[in-house]
Amino acid sequence: MSLVEKINDIKLRHDYEAIVELIPYAKTIGVETSMVGESIVSSLRFMESNIGNPAVPALHGGVIAGFMENSALLHLIWEIELVNIPKIIDVSIDYLRPGQTTTTYSKCDIVRLGSRVALCNIIAWQEDINKPIAQARGHFLLSENRPL
Amino acid sequence: MSLVEKINDIKLRHDYEAIVELIPYAKTIGVETSMVGESIVSSLRFMESNIGNPAVPALHGGVIAGFMENSALLHLIWEIELVNIPKIIDVSIDYLRPGQTTTTYSKCDIVRLGSRVALCNIIAWQEDINKPIAQARGHFLLSENRPL
Numbered sequence: 320m321s322l323v324e325k326i327n328d329i330k331l332r333h334d335y336e337a338i339v340e341l342i343p344y345a346k347t348i349g350v351e352t353s354m355v356g357e358s359i360v361s362s363l364r365f366m367e368s369n370i371g372n373p374a375v376p377a378l379h380g381g382v383i384a385g386f387m388e389n390s391a392l393l394h395l396i397w398e399i400e401l402v403n404i405p406k407i408i409d410v411s412i413d414y415l416r417p418g419q420t421t422t423t424y425s426k427c428d429i430v431r432l433g434s435r436v437a438l439c440n441i442i443a444w445q446e447d448i449n450k451p452i453a454q455a456r457g458h459f460l461l462s463e464n465r466p467l
Numbered sequence: 468m469s470l471v472e473k474i475n476d477i478k479l480r481h482d483y484e485a486i487v488e489l490i491p492y493a494k495t496i497g498v499e500t501s502m503v504g505e506s507i508v509s510s511l512r513f514m515e516s517n518i519g520n521p522a523v524p525a526l527h528g529g530v531i532a533g534f535m536e537n538s539a540l541l542h543l544i545w546e547i548e549l550v551n552i553p554k555i556i557d558v559s560i561d562y563l564r565p566g567q568t569t570t571t572y573s574k575c576d577i578v579r580l581g582s583r584v585a586l587c588n589i590i591a592w593q594e595d596i597n598k599p600i601a602q603a604r605g606h607f608l609l610s611e612n613r614p615l
Contacts, residue, residue, distance in 0.1 A: 322522035344527035347495065347516040368495040371537075372552055374470035379492035380540075380555040381533020388529040389519075404520055407528040411559035 323401055330397065335359070338393060345389050348382055352393055359397050361390035363423040370420075378418030383443055387412065387455045390425035391439045395459055398429065402462060405437065410457035418452050421445050435462050471549055478545065483507070486541060493537050496530055500541055507545050509538035511571040518568075526566030531591055535560065535603045538573035539587045543607055546577065550610060553585065558605035566600050569593050583610050 320328070322341065329337045335352040339345045349364045363369070363386045371379025388410055395405045423445055431438040441455040442448075468476070470489070477485045483500040487493045497512045511517070511534045519527025536558055543553045571593050579586040589603040590596075 343516045343518040370491040381536040384532045385529020409561045413557045
């Protein structure tokens, strides 16, 4: 069974956790996924190994970025009909507040969905969704087609 | 001894590996640092836990981004006189090629160094430095001063 077939099977069962199990990096940093109302929200449980600045201590910027990219990828996997795994083209991220030693959440909005490229806005927050710790936007390639 | 004092002590000893030991996330994803000629080059040894797409398999975009941010941070720590640990303000990244299951390298150039903010260009490559797998630019806050 190919990866896309496995994922399509998981989607049929609405088994949000099972996709994270397929992605070693997502497991390593502690990503979990659940459905909150009608949106998919990813959470990142606090782990010592995600600390970037042991003096504060605060989460590493890179783990916040990686988590947000993953959150967008999982959102796309759930929201669109899957032919191939979406590929990240570019991401820009603004760090707004330090990531504390608590659970971080992230959700994604698809701003524009073309046949080949999706543009997503992503936010990450901890205690309060109105005080995000970071915001990001990214393009994702949906098909494997090459330009003529 | 504060973190900055510890780092300044490590810098005096030119012990490039010891700083990575202080950053749990850098250790988790497998970062190593060495001096190549006059530049600091970070390397990311291949680890199964860094895979994002098990079908190819390819490195997770997020781990590449995290590694590049870390590489810039380590470069700044080595290159400038440290008062505080530099903080990431924003980063934008373009993914150019998939990350294969081999060692990844990254180096940073400081494009502009002000008293409060540094602008850095970062590239990541694997077999060939002329075929980077990703490029990024980022702003880093050097002091903790707040605007008046």
